[in-house]
Amino acid sequence: MAGLLAWAADVVGGGGGRSDVEDDPDSIPLIFTPEQLTYVRELDSKSAALNRSIQDLRLRLPPPDISQRLPDLHARSLASNNALALQLNSHSSTKQQAQLREIRLQEENAEYQNAILDSEIKIQEKLQEADLLRSKLKEMDLIEQNLKVELE
Known part of the structure; x- marks a missing residue:
């Protein structure tokens, strides 16, 4: 489960492989309409909210060996x-x-x-x-x- 959450965080985070396109002299500047800019801002805010949610979920994950540390809980769940x-x-x-x-x-x-x-x-x-x-x-x-x- 922790691996799945880490993968999701990498996907949402974009993998960290970005380069600054503004510094590239051959790049073409992008021109956005006001609607597109608001849409980009909304997507950025949603991305930030998802990143916060992923971090919160990572903090709430129990250690992987919790069932071994709580044998009574494990036995009760089996029963x-x-x-x-x-x-x-x-x-x-x-x-x-x-x-x-x-x-x-x-x-x-x-x-x-x-x-x-x-x-x-x-x-x-x-x-x-x-x-x-x-x-x-x-x-x-x-x-x-x-x-x-x-x-x-």
């Missing part, structure tokens, strides 16, 4: 990590069980839907059969009435 891993594993198994239950329920629902469709088809067949029987009954009633009329 906490193990407890979190167990909790995550139990949550994962519960989630897997819920997913399996959901799949099982979906399969059961599909079976019930098929049974309902089969029953509806049978009901339609029975209704058609009942209509056919009613029409035959009406036909037979007409025949009976005709026969009664003939007998009289």
Whole structure:
């Protein structure tokens, strides 16, 4: 972590490899607009703020061997990590069980839907059969009435 912060400080600081371009007789003077100058000043202030933040962070870094000097803290963090891993594993198994239950329920629902469709088809067949029987009954009633009329 300290190496990463040192690298970031070098990158933000520009590496210190600047040379004074103003002293070079072959250099072309740069002319900035007022907006560009304010933008450069803003960037300089942000750079200074970042440098201060990096220095503050470097001061707050603990020594690299602090975990060896605090074995109780190290042991507690290991125990906490193990407890979190167990909790995550139990949550994962519960989630897997819920997913399996959901799949099982979906399969059961599909079976019930098929049974309902089969029953509806049978009901339609029975209704058609009942209509056919009613029409035959009406036909037979007409025949009976005709026969009664003939007998009289």
